[in-house]
Amino acid sequence: MTTTSTARGERSVDYTPDDMMIAAAARALRGYRVCFVGIGLPSTAANLARTTHSPDLVLVYESGTIGAKPSRLPLSIGDGELAETADAVVSVPEIFNYWVQGGRIDVGFLGAAQIDRFANLNSTVIGDYEHPTVRLPGAGGAPEIAASCREVIVLVRQNRRTFVEQLDFRTTVGYGEGPEDRRRFGLRGAGPTLVITDLGLLRPDPATRELTMSALHPGVELDQARDATPWDLRVAADLTTIDPPSEEELSRLRALQATQGQG
């Protein structure tokens, strides 16, 4: 794990790019009530939000656990800890049909192996579908999470392997080819409103829906983001630099990470 330190600021607190992504994702959950969570960085971020600024955040996992309050980070979305601490445990048909499709989730987290400029996602194959170079796990819950959660936050690394001009497979629709496509496809949620990478934050342009670099992580230069993006990256006029993880965020994060996969 590469350790970087903050570029600005007097205190030199060590943190990794993943820590920065998690802290940014946790901060982005402020103000939301119900969050659909996947395993990995999203689960860590959602639980960091719950243990810092949003104690009442309702975490919903695909396994049917609604209002889970895990004291240790789960390794899978169906860990017993999630069911034992949940307000309710419902079936998988219920989770998708009544809770996700029913429009009851404020924000969903997604990751992907590839993302394009309209935040469409690939988690199916790298290479040709029939003869893939890499067979990825597949769609899982992603297409409907992206379709029906009111908003979606995407967590991906920003490099030329992940950011691509053309997806090898479109597993999940972000904005299709532009501003009209979500309506055309009957997708009722707003789509990906924030993409968090290891370099910064991107948001869809209000008019074109093309992803636009809106903030950089501390110590990251805009050129790094441009180099990591195979298309001519759009940049917000008011590009900002976000705050590094605070000592509180980091200490709570370390405490959470120490529980990963226990039991």
Added chain:
Amino acid sequence: MAQIQSLAEAVANLVNDGDCVALEGFTHLIPVAAGHEIIRQSRCELTVVRLTPDIVFDQLIGMGCAKKLVFGWGGNPGVGSLHRFRDAVENGWPHPLVIEEHSHAGLTNRYVAGASGLPFGVLRGYFGTDLMGRTETVRSVVCPFTGEELAAVAALTPDVTIIHAQQGDPHGNVLMWGITGVNKEAVLAADRVLVTVEEIVERLEPRPGGVLLPGWIIDAVAEAPGGAYPSYTAGYSERDNSEYVRWDGISRDRETFLAWMDEHVMGGSTAVGR
């Protein structure tokens, strides 16, 4: 009415070569022991169905039992790839695997339609994705009331559904609780049903969140204590996360995988169904 049988008997009676076999259980209650019995009995040409194929499906595929996989997400949760699944898709080992993939919501609604006696299920989804063109069992349908175009998924009616549950009783009634995933729908969609249970108890006690499956919709109940390992059974066992991590190493290499299966599943027998 369900028969109480040994697992070996139940698999021999209910699972035939070429069958469409659903093994469900969402992280929790995965019928691993039953999967191992299918492998030991060298069943082949199976269409295997599961929302989230994990270790036991990696094993069924790697041992050559499956000709087709119907699924939503095939990975080792929190760990990474399923290497036997990938080897089958990427390199055709031990033989090519036909895949039919869905979103979880899509495959779930296929079971719901099957359980409901309907020809298809309906949902908002698939439009705009490449899944639509790849999967014969997804089409579009127009709502007769609103004119809205929606995704239609063909009903799924497995020849056999196998699940794991906490308890059965002497009449073959079954009780499961905790995360029950799509188990009930997969059972009700199937022609034949096998349930493995942690134990047979004299009397099933109602409990909050419990799902009771009456014995008259089940063909066989087999006692298989620890039958979900390394998945878990709430009230009986904990998920062995370290085994999922270990599987990554075991499954990467074909020979290591085969040696592990021989030792841990085949009982040293060489009657491998490939």
